[in-house]
Amino acid sequence: MLEVKSKTQIKVKKQWFDKDNRQLTLLSAPAILYLIIFAYLPMFGLVLAFKNYRYDLGILGSEWVGFKNFTFFFTSQDAWRVTRNTLGLNALFIITGTAFSTTLALLMFEVKKRFCIKAYQTILIMPNFISWVVAGYMLYAFLNPQIGFINKTLEMYSKEGVMWYSNAKLWPVILTYCNIWKNCGLSSIIYYGALMAIDNELFEAAELDGANKLQKMWHISIAEIAPVILTMTILSLGNIFRADFGLFYQLTRDSSTLYETTDVIDTYIFRALKTYGDIGTSSAIGFFQSVVGFIVILCANGIVRKLNKNAALF
């Protein structure tokens, strides 16, 4: 009887956490530890938004101030400006980016010589490999008010040079252009891959029915990759509260005269934190960005889910 009992006990123990599970836990431990420290711990730091943080008192010791940091930020002009810039410019980027990428992909699809396609794609993807710092230098080569290429060329034709780095109105266009320049190559290759995956039979059948090139493009190519484009677009919109810091900081050379149209939530937080040492305001905006951003992603994902269950993030 005793023997049977101990055998059952051993069996139960084995089922719960056997050697394999122990080993797997050990394997996953370092990475999980990293995530706990660097990803999850900061989430608790969001409480900073409600405190008046002082370095000598630490997070727990600092005084609780409720919504004071938030009211300070939201009653200033800045709140509207940075939110508008972030949302507006990101939306602009997504729309133009998608339009240009798909156009490029469709055009590429019509090219038959493999050598040409490879060459074009290699060239188009090059801007993706450099950092925004380098891109900032390149832009500077063109836009420098005294010796930049554009102003010098205008001078040659006896036209007035433009004060590029002082005129905020021009920058939504400049930034959009640079965003396309840097990212479209890669996106177009992805869409091109999607086009290549379309069943050739569809095209052959259309040929037999007498469709011309444009008709084939519209009814087959675009129709087939539309779901992919749509879901990618909506998921991008889910990240609309997060800006590409490098783009906004390096291209503008952090020039304060351009803040009116180029200052976004991320650059504002950075400046508040590093330049002004204003923990209260920067953490309040950060809180705002994290929470609202989270809600937006959930909504975007919900929409994508309704359209195409497989494409949703979860």
Add this chain to the structure above:
Amino acid sequence: MRRNKESWLIHLIIILFCIPCVAAFLIVVSVSLSKEKEILKNGYSFLPRNLDFTSYRYVFENSGQIIRSYFVTGLSTLMGTMLSVLLMAMLAYSLSRQNFKLRTPLSFMVFFTMLFSGGLVPSYILVTQYLHLADTFLILLLSGLINAWHVILLKTFFKSIESALIESAKIDGASEYRILFEIVMPVARPAIATIALLGSLARWNDWFTCMLYIRNEHLLTLQYLLQRIMLNAEMLKSGMINIPAGLEKAIKVPEETVRMAMVVIATGPMLFVFPFFQKYFVKGIMVGSVK
């Protein structure tokens, strides 16, 4: 005939897209090879009027800072990527095993970081005030070590490996460690290569970590050095070793050309290497976006 005309138009439009890409690189290279006086007088142009290597000579004669940054960047890229790939593969493997009891909660933990984060300020306070990692080499390594997207990519790939392979190893009594390192990783080489390449590129081009956390001039990464020089070419002078005392102010830095020369030197390797890995790079992004 009609076909040819259409085809030319398509090529033309694509070439129009390609021109800005080439132009940007061309202008940087060309200015770096020009005389400083020319540039100050006639502006940036696409062809160097007088071929001149002064800027490069200047950079090499004062290369202290650049060599340091090359070293720091190279080391952090190499070590950071290796550590990152190792840890992520270990995690992804565990998450791909059906019999792992913690699979669901841990997968969620990884995935959730893509949706929500504490943001910049709490991370900054954590790293500088509590972990005391500011101004250390360690923070360059640890920054962005675990990337949720890459983990999921690896996990999906591992899952697609034939279970028969793993099952037979299990029957032979292999530990999970052996299975991972001796069976799964070799098979998953394409996915690992993709992750390693994406990670290397990100680390080589990183300037943000430096900008946030590092003040020590011996720990600057290449891209951050470039950023500093953009604002102040005098920065380069700190690398000078052979100036007689007192003459520092008298020596003028050929700013514009030297800046561009530095861009070429800092970016060159990356641009040269990457077209070869274009295939992996694109594949990685594609799989990632398909999820």
